[in-house]
Amino acid sequence: xxxxxxxxxxxxxxxxxxxxxxxxxxVLIGAAFEQDVTLAFIDDGVxxxxxxxxxxxxxxxNFAPTFRALGDYDVNQIYVEQESLELxxxxxxxxxxxxxxxxxxxxxxxxxxxxxxxxxxxxxIEQQDVxxxx
Amino acid sequence: xxxxxxxxxxxxxxxxxxxxxxxxxxVLIGAAFEQDVTLAFIDDGVxxxxxxxxxxxxxxxNFAPTFRALGDYDVNQIYVEQESLELxxxxxxxxxxxxxxxxxxxxxxxxxxxxxxxxxxxxxIEQQDVxxxx
Amino acid sequence: MKFAILVNEGPYTHQASDSxxxxxxxxxxxxxxxxRVFFYHDGVNNGTRLSVPPQDDRNISERWSALAQQHDVExxxxxxxxxxxxxxxxxxxxxxxxDSNNIAEGFQISGLGQLIDAGIxxxxxxxxxx
Amino acid sequence: MKFAILVNEGPYTHQASDSxxxxxxxxxxxxxxxxRVFFYHDGVNNGTRLSVPPQDDRNISERWSALAQQHDVExxxxxxxxxxxxxxxxxxxxxxxxDSNNIAEGFQISGLGQLIDAGIxxxxxxxxxx
Amino acid sequence: xxxxxxxxxxxxxxxxxxxxxRLAKPDSAILLIEDGIYAVQQNSATxxxxxxxxxxxxxxxxxxxxxxxxxxxxxxxxxxxxxxxxGFVKLTTxxxxxxxxx
Amino acid sequence: xxxxxxxxxxxxxxxxxxxxxRLAKPDSAILLIEDGIYAVQQNSATxxxxxxxxxxxxxxxxxxxxxxxxxxxxxxxxxxxxxxxxGFVKLTTxxxxxxxxx
Numbered sequence: 001x002x003x004x005x006x007x008x009x010x011x012x013x014x015x016x017x018x019x020x021x022x023x024x025x026x027v028l029i030g031a032a033f034e035q036d037v038t039l040a041f042i043d044d045g046v047x048x049x050x051x052x053x054x055x056x057x058x059x060x061x062n063f064a065p066t067f068r069a070l071g072d073y074d075v076n077q078i079y080v081e082q083e084s085l086e087l088x089x090x091x092x093x094x095x096x097x098x099x100x101x102x103x104x105x106x107x108x109x110x111x112x113x114x115x116x117x118x119x120x121x122x123x124x125i126e127q128q129d130v131x132x133x134x
Numbered sequence: 135x136x137x138x139x140x141x142x143x144x145x146x147x148x149x150x151x152x153x154x155x156x157x158x159x160x161v162l163i164g165a166a167f168e169q170d171v172t173l174a175f176i177d178d179g180v181x182x183x184x185x186x187x188x189x190x191x192x193x194x195x196n197f198a199p200t201f202r203a204l205g206d207y208d209v210n211q212i213y214v215e216q217e218s219l220e221l222x223x224x225x226x227x228x229x230x231x232x233x234x235x236x237x238x239x240x241x242x243x244x245x246x247x248x249x250x251x252x253x254x255x256x257x258x259i260e261q262q263d264v265x266x267x268x
Numbered sequence: 269m270k271f272a273i274l275v276n277e278g279p280y281t282h283q284a285s286d287s288x289x290x291x292x293x294x295x296x297x298x299x300x301x302x303x304r305v306f307f308y309h310d311g312v313n314n315g316t317r318l319s320v321p322p323q324d325d326r327n328i329s330e331r332w333s334a335l336a337q338q339h340d341v342e343x344x345x346x347x348x349x350x351x352x353x354x355x356x357x358x359x360x361x362x363x364x365x366x367d368s369n370n371i372a373e374g375f376q377i378s379g380l381g382q383l384i385d386a387g388i389x390x391x392x393x394x395x396x397x398x
Numbered sequence: 399m400k401f402a403i404l405v406n407e408g409p410y411t412h413q414a415s416d417s418x419x420x421x422x423x424x425x426x427x428x429x430x431x432x433x434r435v436f437f438y439h440d441g442v443n444n445g446t447r448l449s450v451p452p453q454d455d456r457n458i459s460e461r462w463s464a465l466a467q468q469h470d471v472e473x474x475x476x477x478x479x480x481x482x483x484x485x486x487x488x489x490x491x492x493x494x495x496x497d498s499n500n501i502a503e504g505f506q507i508s509g510l511g512q513l514i515d516a517g518i519x520x521x522x523x524x525x526x527x528x
Numbered sequence: 529x530x531x532x533x534x535x536x537x538x539x540x541x542x543x544x545x546x547x548x549x550r551l552a553k554p555d556s557a558i559l560l561i562e563d564g565i566y567a568v569q570q571n572s573a574t575x576x577x578x579x580x581x582x583x584x585x586x587x588x589x590x591x592x593x594x595x596x597x598x599x600x601x602x603x604x605x606x607x608x609x610x611x612x613x614x615g616f617v618k619l620t621t622x623x624x625x626x627x628x629x630x
Numbered sequence: 631x632x633x634x635x636x637x638x639x640x641x642x643x644x645x646x647x648x649x650x651x652r653l654a655k656p657d658s659a660i661l662l663i664e665d666g667i668y669a670v671q672q673n674s675a676t677x678x679x680x681x682x683x684x685x686x687x688x689x690x691x692x693x694x695x696x697x698x699x700x701x702x703x704x705x706x707x708x709x710x711x712x713x714x715x716x717g718f719v720k721l722t723t724x725x726x727x728x729x730x731x732x
Contacts, residue, residue: 004517004518006514006517011547011629011630011643012643013640013668013699014698014699015283015664015665015698016283016638016639016640016664016665017281017282017283017398018282022438022439022479025478025510026510026513026514029509029510029511029513029514030510030514032511033514033515033518035514042547042551043543043547043642044640044642044643044665044668047668047699047700050699050700050701051700052700052702053697053698053700054697054698055698056697057693057694057695057697057698057714058283058287058290058694058695058697058698059286059290059326060283060286060326060698061322061324061325062698064700083550087642087674088642088668088671088674088675089671089672089674089675089677089705118550118551121551122550122551122552123553125531125551125553125627126530126553126556128625129625130517130518130523130625131523131531131626131627132404132517132523132525133627133628133629133630134406138387138388140384140387143729145541145646145649145731146541147538147541147563147566147597148596149413149562149563149596149597150412150413150536150537150562151412151528152411152412156308156309156348156349159348159380160308160380160384163379163380163381163384164380164384166381167381167384167388169388176649176653177540177541177645177649178538178540178563181566181597184597184598185598186598186600187595187596187597187598188595188598189595189596190592190595191591191592191595191596191612192416192417192420192592192593192595192596193416193420193456194413194456194596195452195454196596198598217652221540221572221573222540222566222569222572222573223569223570223572223575223603224572252652252653255653256653256654256655257655259653259655259729260632260633262727264393264727265393265727265728265729266274266387266393266395267395267729267730267731268276269723276732278408278440278483279482280482281440281483283664283665284638284664287638287663287664290694291715291718293715294715294716294718294719295719297716297719298716298719298720300719300723309411310408310411310440313443316484317484317496318484318485318491318498318499318500319481319482319483319484320481320482320490320496321481321482322478322481322482325482348452351449351450351451352409352449352450352451352452353408353409353410353411353449354446354448354449354450354459354500355448356448360450361448364450366447366448368448368498368500369448369498370484370498370500392722392723392727392728393728394636394730395728395730396730397638397730397732398732401620406630413536413562414536417536417561417562420592420613421613421617423613424613424614424617425617427614428614428617428618430621522620522621522626523626524620524626525630526536526628527536527628527630528630540645541644541645542643542644
């Protein structure tokens with residue numbers, strides 16, 4: 001079966017609702033299907049990647065550490081919209097560092113997260129076959 | 135039992151979700167309790183009162199005509215925020231006319247809807263005992 | 269002080285039920301009286317006994333049931349909202365000719381009047397929702 | 399053309415399930431093939447057989463069931479989402495030690511892989527939600 | 529053909545339409561359904577935004593959703609086309625990918 | 631005392647906070663919970679709005695919700711007070727009426 005390009009667009013903050021958490025479950029399951037996977041974090045979706053999330057006090061499951069596993073699942077095309085970060089007073093340093101080992105470059109550790117402009121993101125959206133928005 | 139002042143704040147549009155519809159059900163049930171009832175329509179809540187809603191094509195229940203019955207239930211303090219109407223390009227003429235018969239004025243038919251400023255509405259909110267927001 | 273709590277969203281999907289639960293626990297810690305917890309809109313879905321969350325996650329329905337039992341808290345599901353969404357007790361199921369019911373221990377089905385009554389009885393009514 | 403449909407919200411609360419239903423009907427009218435309707439998040443609540451809507455209102459679950467039967471449309475509830483929210487078929491109920499199940503005719507419970515598979519199989523995937 | 533962007537949120541309560549317009553490439557189309565319908569109203573706080581969108585995108589609105597909300601077609605911004613559910617299906621076949629801004 | 635306004639929505643996706651600030655009388659208080667927490671961040675598109683709000687209202691934020699979201703208390707706008715669930719209960723007794731901007 002031909003491989004398709006899947007794009008997961010994440011626009012919701014974590015914890016206030018389960019969409020972000022259940023979206024990540026789709027990405028993890030989808031990784032087993034050997035399709036080409038891209039993740040985009042836009043609007044409040046950028047909050048999903050915030051460092052130091054501690055859900056002990058609210059008693060919710062903290063799924064943020066699971067993002068670190070994405071590299072092992074060959075999910076390493078992760079785009080964060082620059083405009084969304086800026087509006088929220090955030091920068092890439094506020095986000096969980098996500099990396100992968102590049103098998104085509106002697107397993108060098110590389111950054112999975114790319115902060116991109118709206119225009120670049122618009123191009124990425126146009127290149128997909130299947131778009132899922134949670 | 136002492137009478138309390140109940141305020142129902144309606145901020146959601148109809149049909150896209152059931153909140154507006156189920157909110158009206160609360161108001162109708164609440165009317166039987168002989169409390170002092172006020173309704174406020176703010177933000178997208180003003181759309182609940184739009185004339186000529188026809189839900190035949192979407193197959194949803196059209197509850198808008200039920201607003202006309204509110205006068206008979208002695209629910210006649212209905213406030214619509216002017217700013218919310220203006221932002222949406224609407225005026226009072228776009229809304230369903232709601233009236234009641236004033237028993238203190240020889241059953242004269244009077245207007246239940248009052249278009250008010252944000253400042254007036256802020257005062258109304260402060261005068262309540264119980265506030266329900268749907 | 270007497271409190272009434274309104275929960276407008278179902279379990280897991282929105283944080284509303286969690287926030288309401290933690291607030292209710294804090295009310296009990298502070299010695300306040302709880303007139304009633306009223307579940308409306310999708311909030312009625314909190315009353316299912318068929319939920320099977322992952323083992324490392326909280327069980328929202330059971331947690332409410334336990335609170336009801338331990339502190340004698342009244343948990344009411346709005347009947348009209350519950351019927352629409354498929355939450356039935358034994359009586360409702362029989363009346364509707366359904367072959368089973370799915371309501372959890374400690375929850376009761378009643379009318380919207382219980383919400384208004386809660387607003388009248390309580391010193392404070394607080395709503396949690398989407 | 400082959401279509402897959404994703405429904406992310408439960409019946410009645412959001413218009414998503416209604417929109418998805420009318421869209422699916424129109425797909426069938428136009429002679430398109432439906433790979434699968436996948437219900438995720440609160441969408442799994444569409445699969446209840448215990449819903450008792452007012453007599454003058456649509457019955458959303460039954461409507462989906464009828465579509466499945468008449469047009470052989472596959473209706474899948476995500477198992478993890480369904481377990482959390484208390485939607486169980488006979489097998490799931492037994493495995494979890496629950497005394498009853500509540501899934502409607504024509505709906506099946508399966509894994510999230512069915513959503514990915516639908517995306518791969520279909521020419522178009524369309525999502526309805528909040 | 530490119531992407532059909534579907535917006536189902538009121539432009540006054542959510543930012544979905546803004547994000548859609550920021551990320552939609554020229555020639556991709558926009559379909560307003562459910563509460564997204566309210567973006568069609570002329571002389572509103574949304575109308576200049578929509579007029580600009582119309583210079584880059586075909587814009588459609590789902591007629592049954594418009595009727596349900598009592599929005600008068602005469603008050604629609606010029607250039608927006610109405611479709612019914614059959615027209616909605618047709619659009620989804622004419623564009624390669626569908627993006628629902630949920 | 632007057633009204634405790636409770637906001638649980640992100641200021642970037644919904645307009646609840648704007649409506650709350652438009653309709654809250656001076657001296658009424660504002661409590662940010664759940665996704666409302668994101669309004670506390672300094673140097674953001676929301677901060678000038680919140681700074682203005684602080685000149686008219688006591689503003690509180692629910693600490694467990696802040697921690698869940700990884701928002702650093704050091705990056706909070708000056709003048710916002712943190713409360714836990716017990717403090718939340720205390721606030722609801724100190725104000726006469728509660729208004730949740732759902």
